[in-house]
Amino acid sequence: MSSAIINGKEIGQEIRNAVAERVIRLKEQGLTPGLAVVLVGDNQASATYVRNKQKSCEAIGMYSELIKLPEETTQEELLTQIQLLNQREDIHGILVQLPLPKHIDEDKVIATIAVEKDVDGFSPVSVGKMMLGQETFLPCTPFGVMKLLEYSGIEIAGKHAVIVGRSHIVGKPMGQLLLQKDATVTYTHSKTPDLPSFTKQADILIAAVGRANFITKEHVKEGAVVIDVGINRDDNNKLCGDVNFAEVDGIASHITPVPGGVGPMTITMLLFNTVQAAENKLAN
Numbered sequence: 483m484s485s486a487i488i489n490g491k492e493i494g495q496e497i498r499n500a501v502a503e504r505v506i507r508l509k510e511q512g513l514t515p516g517l518a519v520v521l522v523g524d525n526q527a528s529a530t531y532v533r534n535k536q537k538s539c540e541a542i543g544m545y546s547e548l549i550k551l552p553e554e555t556t557q558e559e560l561l562t563q564i565q566l567l568n569q570r571e572d573i574h575g576i577l578v579q580l581p582l583p584k585h586i587d588e589d590k591v592i593a594t595i596a597v598e599k600d601v602d603g604f605s606p607v608s609v610g611k612m613m614l615g616q617e618t619f620l621p622c623t624p625f626g627v628m629k630l631l632e633y634s635g636i637e638i639a640g641k642h643a644v645i646v647g648r649s650h651i652v653g654k655p656m657g658q659l660l661l662q663k664d665a666t667v668t669y670t671h672s673k674t675p676d677l678p679s680f681t682k683q684a685d686i687l688i689a690a691v692g693r694a695n696f697i698t699k700e701h702v703k704e705g706a707v708v709i710d711v712g713i714n715r716d717d718n719n720k721l722c723g724d725v726n727f728a729e730v731d732g733i734a735s736h737i738t739p740v741p742g743g744v745g746p747m748t749i750t751m752l753l754f755n756t757v758q759a760a761e762n763k764l765a766n
């Protein structure tokens with residue numbers, strides 16, 4: 483029997499509809515939520531994601547503004563742009579599309595975003611608050627995965643979640659969010675020896691390694707929930723995840739496809755966070 487598909491497009495749309503309602507309420511009170519998206523350089527994938535973020539904002543009545551800077555932009559110039567956005571009354575969320583060109587210190591740039599506008603949840607203060615379980619903006623991809631699990635009725639408490647990958651934007655926060663919902667969490671990564679001996683124990687397996695079709699049937703326990711965070715291109719340049727879907731289908735109880743699984747949730751949760759930032763502004 484095939485695994486149940488967790489449909490991120492459908493779940494994402496349901497959440498976007500609810501976010502759109504909140505935008506209407508804010509506009510009735512004279513406030514249009516505004517997102518500034520900073521794009522530096524000519525990375526084609528980044529340009530596509532940024533376009534999708536802007537379109538998604540507009541689709542639910544939010545304001546979005548693109549700050550497009552050339553590849554040669556200096557770190558100082560970029561920091562100045564962010565400081566200006568930090569002061570803008572009409573901008574409630576700021577995001578800097580990653581990756582940045584090599585000559586720019588990503589950490590420094592992210593740390594400059596005002597925490598109340600850090601809708602990506604990447605700044606050191608946001609990350610610290612998340613670790614402490616305090617109210618803050620959660621990073622959009624792991625936040626989206628939590629919503630996929632919730633909307634699919636998947637129990638987390640008492641389950642063994644195994645994360646493959648330890649990036650700052652996915653793997654590390656993913657483990658924290660699952661831990662806060664009482665999962666037992668194991669982190670694995672590219673240097674973990676005998677990876678299948680760990681992943682085979684997972685009730686919930688999160689694949690966030692960034693390698694096409696890396697997770698095969700030998701990594702997955704019968705009945706596991708498999709969440710694929712990867713966005714890769716295979717040998718035929720076709721979009722694929724970190725999980726070999728054809729192999730794992732039928733072993734997992736539930737699985738997310740690529741495309742149409744975690745990806746759409748990333749932008750959904752960005753909209754969610756930006757509306758939250760605008761509501762916070764009204765409340766304070």
Ligand SMILES: Nc1nc2c(c(=O)[nH]1)N[C@@H](CN(C=O)c1ccc(C(=O)N[C@@H](CCC(=O)O)C(=O)O)cc1)CN2
Pocket residue numbers: 531577578579580581602622623713721740741742743744745746747748749
């Ligand atoms: N500042 C940020 N930079 C980056 C983030 C981020 O959350 N904040 N995440 C990724 C890229 N990303 C958003 O920025 C992103 C990636 C993929 C998708 C998505 O919807 N994927 C689709 C497929 C799209 C395609 O056809 O190429 C899917 O999986 O269905 C959304 C957002 C790195 N940078």
Ligand SMILES: [Mg+2]
Pocket residue numbers: 582583584585586587588
């Ligand atoms: Mg760099």
